Amino acid sequence: xxxxxxxxxxxxxxxxxxxxxxxxxxxxxxxxxxxxxxxxxxxxxxxxxxxxxxxxxxxxxxxxxxxxxxxxxxxxxxxxxxxxxxxxxxxxxxxxxxxxxxxxxxxxxxxxxxxxxxxxxxxxxxxxxxxxxxxxxxxxxxxxxxxxxxxxxxxxxxxxxxx
Ligand code: GNR
Ligand code: NI
Numbered sequence: 001x002x003x004x005x006x007x008x009x010x011x012x013x014x015x016x017x018x019x020x021x022x023x024x025x026x027x028x029x030x031x032x033x034x035x036x037x038x039x040x041x042x043x044x045x046x047x048x049x050x051x052x053x054x055x056x057x058x059x060x061x062x063x064x065x066x067x068x069x070x071x072x073x074x075x076x077x078x079x080x081x082x083x084x085x086x087x088x089x090x091x092x093x094x095x096x097x098x099x100x101x102x103x104x105x106x107x108x109x110x111x112x113x114x115x116x117x118x119x120x121x122x123x124x125x126x127x128x129x130x131x132x133x134x135x136x137x138x139x140x141x142x143x144x145x146x147x148x149x150x151x152x153x154x155x156x157x158x159x160x161x162x163x
Contacts, residue, residue, distance in 0.1 A: 003037045003051040008093045008158060014139040015054045017047075019074045023115035027057070031071050031113055034059045039066055043091045045129045047136030050092050058133035062126050070120075072110035075134055078119070079107035086128045088142045096154060100145050102131045 006013050020027060030053060038046040038059055048057040060070040082104035089097045105123045108130055112118055122130055132142060143154055 001033045001036065002040055003033050005037065005041070005046075005050050005091050006052055008090075008141060008143065009155065010092075012052055012054075013049060013092055013136070013141060015049060016139050017049055017054045017056045017137040019056050020111075023073055023111060023113065027055075027073070028113055030057065031059060035061075035069055035071075038091075041091050044125070045133045046091065047133045049136045049139070056137050058130075058137065060126070060129050060133065062129055071113050072108065072120075072130070072133075073112070073115075075108050075110040075130065075137075077103075077106050077131070077134065078109050079105075081105040084124070084128065086125070088128065088132060090132070090142055092136075093141065093143060093154070096143070096157075098142070098146055098150065100128075100142050102128050106130060108134075 034046050034051060037051060044062045045058060045060040048055050056074045058072050058075060061068050080103035083101055084104035085099050085101050087097050088100045104127065106127045107119060107121050109119050143151055
């Protein structure tokens, strides 16, 4: 089932997501629908926040052929190192791309769809994407890192597009 995506500047994108207590079938159904929505968009990541579920769950696939689905529940960055600039986009901010500086190497700890803990080392696009998605769970958008002037221009552009 495709889920509707929230668009900037929707205030619900600012909600802080709560940890998932139990990884059950209702969570697994949401994961399935989030993958479907992400692949359909198409995007390389999707946070539950973006589909108006305010729980700590993200799905990612940075491959070109949908071969590397990754689901992270209650993700936590436990190590960060180095700097990396990347031209980022967001399904909640359509047709807008800007360069953001992130950590280049991260180690993340999370639960999988079975509720088991795992750790993952990530860098480059995968690392950027994980950091972008965890930000969503904290109500943060990549545009928050841009200058006030760029944010003002984006808001004006967004208002124009709506009319
Ligand atoms: O599809 C997406 N592409 C992307 C490109 C560069 C940096 C981050 C991303 S994530 C984005 C999908 C999305 O909005 N996830 O929240
Ligand atoms: Ni996004």
